[in-house]
Amino acid sequence: MPLKSNLDNVTQLDFLEFITSKSTRADFSLADGLQLEIEAHAPGVYRLRCGQPEALHPEKPGLRARAHAGMLLAREEAVGELAVSSVADPAGRGWRLEQGDVLLEVSRDPLRLEVSRAGQMLFTTLEGATLGYDAQVALWTFCTELDGDDAIHGAGETSGDLDRRGASLVSDQAADRVLPLVWSTKGWGLYFNTLNRVEHDLGASDPELYQVAVHGPVLDLFIFVGDPSEVLNQYTALTGRAVQPGLSLMGVWLEQPAGQSGAETLALAQTFRDRQWGLDVVQLAPPSPCGFQADKPAYEWDAARVPDARTFVGGFQNANLQLAAPAFPGVLKGTELFSEWEDRGWLLIDDEGNAHVFKGTDITDGHDFALLDLTHKDVYKLWVERQRQCFDEGLLAPVCNAQYDIPDGLTARGGESGAVLRTIYPLLARAALFDAVAGHKTPQEGVVCSSDLFPSVQRFAWQTGPRTGNGWQALEHTLRTSLSLGDSGVPVQTHALGSAAHPAGEMTPELYIRWLAMCVFSANFSFQSVPALLPSAFDEATQSLVHHWLQWRYRLVPYVLGIIEDAVRTGLPVQRSMALAFPSDHVAQAWDTQYMLGPALLVAPVLQPGKQVKVYLPEGDAWWDLNTGWRYEGGTTWTVEAGLDTLPLFGREGHMLCLGPTVQHSGEFNSARILDEVWMFGMPEHSPVVMRNKIRVMQMQGSSYIKGLEGLKILPSEGLEVKRRGAEVRISRAR
Template sequence: MHPRDSTPRVAPPPPLVPVLLDPLAGACVVAAEDGVILDVRTTAGRTGTLRLRPATDNSLRITLRLDGVPTAPRISVVTAPADTGCLVERSPDTLTLRLGALALDVRLSPLTLELRGCHLRQATDVSDPGDRTIVLPLGVTELADGQLIYHDSWFTEPDEHFYGLGERFTGPDLRGQRVDCWVEDAQGSTGTRSYKAVPFLLSSRGYAVLVDTTTAASFDLAHSNTGAWSVTVPDEELDYYLITGTPTECLRTYRDLTGPALLPPRWAFGPWISGGFCRDSADEVRERARRIRELGFPCEVLHIDTYWQRPGCWSDMEWDTEAFPDPRGLLADLAQQGFHVSLWMNPYLSVDSPHFAEIDRNGWFLRVPSQGTWIGQVWNGAHPDSAVLDLTHPGAADWLRGRVRQVLATGVSVLKTDFGEAVPVAAVAHNGMTGDRLHNLYPLLFNDLVAEVTQEVAGHGLTWGRSTWTGGQRHGAKWTGDPNASWQDLASTVRAGLSLSLSGHPFWSHDIGGFHGTPDPELFVRWAQFGLLSPLSRFHGMTSRLPWDFGEEVYAAVLHAARLRTGLLPYVHRSAADAVRTGEPLARPMALDHPDRPDAHAADLQYLLGPDLLVAPLYAPGGRRQVWFPPGEWLPYAGSGGPIDGPAWRRVRIPLTAAPLWLRAGAHVL
């Protein structure tokens, strides 16, 4: 029998039910050379070890592990460089760890940590007038089922801003929010769910925190208490990195700890055009290609979505030979016309697939204890029930590698790695990992596998992915999921992309025009102008996003923006290479370079593309918006209007035919 999940999407872990709060009560030094090892005890008498170690020249690794906590299969997603030496100064009641510009004071009783420079201090004893603890101190909480969850808290300043934690449609500045790092099918772009979660928190005060876990880490960012922020981790240990420096320095350290971003091939920065989530065929693809070249519309990549495969078998990685009788011939013809081809894929297999029985028999699907293969509805009723390939199983991984290799060998350039968020909490994998640990890790395993084969066959490791976790920047490209064709979703997509920029992932895109529904002409133009000034650019949706299908006026405006993109490509290529080298994003939020300016934190619907282009997408009809101009002199790219000296807010008017773009005076971008 196969257990079936009738819910429309895979749910997050159930709410935690705390029974006993058990903070650390005291500590004694065991060793203090190139770091500190402390024996610790909790108020309830539990014992354990707290380790403070240098990681890089501006970061310390903090690890709390209590004795007797069961060990379960887990995978670290952070790799610290070779230990950096640090100086430890001791006195009877305190220790100080020094490395580079970082200095951490450790008070032993009561145990308290304080980071100098940004004056960051642990919140160890915060109570309400009734003497109830209202901020979770360093320690653990026992849950109703006996599980221990770890937590830590630090005081926050009233004017402090928080960024990062992945793709956040609610806005880059997370102060006042509670964020659960749990990868989900967001079902749109205006809610709190996210396809991309990264437990990397960036503060405007000159520090950052990176938690090494794949569990559902939760951050309370001055939400429950305006004077402190907390992190809760349901793992077997609390293992995180405390980083100091400017926001750009903290992002560089994120790169050092998790690996550099992949620089996409040069062709990937040109426009991508999709036939959309519609029935497709070789004849229709050829006609799109012919029309694109006939009109002279810039396009580097043609994307073919789900219908290159047979309906009901959308994970088999086999061409629908009725609709596409000669895939190799089609791809060869497209290559002669200068097109690269992208194909859609996902890591689930439907019960209707002819391969399902064999894979099930081999044990290559995720399973539920005592019930067999997990089968559920991951398509909200639009596709048959499916199972999830267990990519920790060598047999399942080899099977998928073979399918990917076979498709790429036909001449495909890149694969769109859709989904990946459906691992249920109750699942158990071949390597022993349970769903609560595998769920967030799975998108990395999925994209790693596809990237590996793509590198082997196509000579690059780019994937166009929807979901990710810490380290996913190594796959090169992410898009922000399935927004509605609305102004609200355009605005939330801008904010989500900038949130991802502040989470160590420099290359992102989105569905120009929105995915669900059909945009009106003005919305389509403004979304296209935004998309063609994003790190990567793709037209895609449930209905046509071919610019010439929206009328002559719209087509002229979008063609202008596409040609502008093409003219800027040398600048974009240089800026992208710099982003990989430095760990900084290609689309730079205002707060990244100006953390001390209140206006920069408010200007969360605009960004710099590279160092010298200011992009302010239109997010409402009418052609007007407020723009914050950073320090310096800014010139409208088309030469209309005079220069604007920043810092300053200006209400600007942008004609439908003009891109929302300004150039830093004296910069050379063309």
């Protein structure tokens, strides 16, 4: 592993001296002129910055440095307060840096950091190896100790165990699928704020240590203290949050496979309409239907594929369908435009100043290409403007995977190369597309679909899930990637029901319905528009079940969209792992394919053949079975009988589930009456999560008084009675 060899040449920084402190920051000196700054960046958040003073505070930070800072942080200024005091102990002098009940203790010799909350120790760095630095290669190391029961989450996408202990990851290696947030169920989190390479050893070399190597002249580390939901809240407040998708994006999607014509896809979509299967968006297949012309920078529809764009788009719109289409930030080799932009320096260049040529992909229909240098402000602006034309002509959302394997020898206009360029290129591509589709709207609304991962990716929903096959393992794979991304701060992963790129033989009717049911209780999903993976490929009984579950999907849209609206405020994902939702329940964390859909619903998807499913109901709450209405105490395990028309679903006591009407597509929603029915799980104590929420719960004298339920059907739990009083509803115990 690279990290192990890096550690051999690092000098450990074992001694520090106090310099000064103020209301938000304390400064310390280290060896060789290095300086350590510890800042109360926000309540429960410490920021540690190490480096030479001139690197920490350059006199005139350039435009490039400011742009990079903005890519990583949405909030640069500190908003916390710090109380600093010195302490003496048998091991030597140290300092206490307090934020309310959160304490960071810094030992002087040897250097060591200890973090606690309300007197409870959360984590400590390794004595004598807390910080290391190799000035020759500008490399920092940081090392914390791990307890035996310290479950580590985040760090990006995985299809395996959500506890990442034992993993070895490198940030700019696309195959590692790394994101920069790591947190523990014990109540701490770490974020390394850099575009440079970061190497994570999460107990791979030593199971009791989390070792990190950070490349670059400055180590910029944020330490979060709090339960996982607090960590995600602070992390996304710091690095940015997603904006709201539109209502039409919440409906079901249909993915066109390669080689299928628009007319064929439209005919298949019309089958959905005829069978009353819900559908809203058709995602066009590669190659990109729009692109730069060979001899001029006009961005137009491909005439061979779309002879008449207005008729093409209009055909789908007449069927109440929206279009998403792949986008490509490049220009084809051998065209006049390639030569012209190579001369201008508008393409990524190699050491000799020539545009680097990438091998053709499906998005370019096999043609070799060069990438636009999106660090160049004129190129970035041009691509945004050209993309916006497509959306003005009727496209709803772009689809763009731009995490290319960029060699070390390439350099961008801003001077970026190597790991930094590999990190920021997909970020810039996604940001430009977001500016095109949503940046000019007030408030901003829209999505960019991509599988790319990079720091601050959570700003740009939606993350697209994997397409790994058509068997039970592939179903579990897409579920685990969604939960791991949620643990890493990404609010939404959409799922694909099967994979058009793999043989469909494993897709049985039972698996198809189980997969669909899980997708219904997620942020969103897409059907694959190949005959063997469409509902029409199965028998009438299976098609009837598809109809049943798609009705459920559209009824859930106000709730799911409300969860996403909540994510804009809190950073919490739509599908929440047991570790994220119940960090103090160690038993729940072992049931890591169960999840919370928002705050109110526990979902236990069926991941193997059969009707009997074991479910664990987390302790601390009671749970109501949506299928039977029965109430169960938390901290218990049950075997549930689940036919293909049901799914183990449990409502969390004190919460409500607000459902919309039964519709076939989002255009049938009445924006003035988005809700139809309210299900109550015990006595309501929490205001429900729902789109454009105006429902409020108040507690008085043992009853719940709810405003905002005018005209809605109310289904109370057993033992409750409902009384309407004008615009207010009173829920009380049945007498």
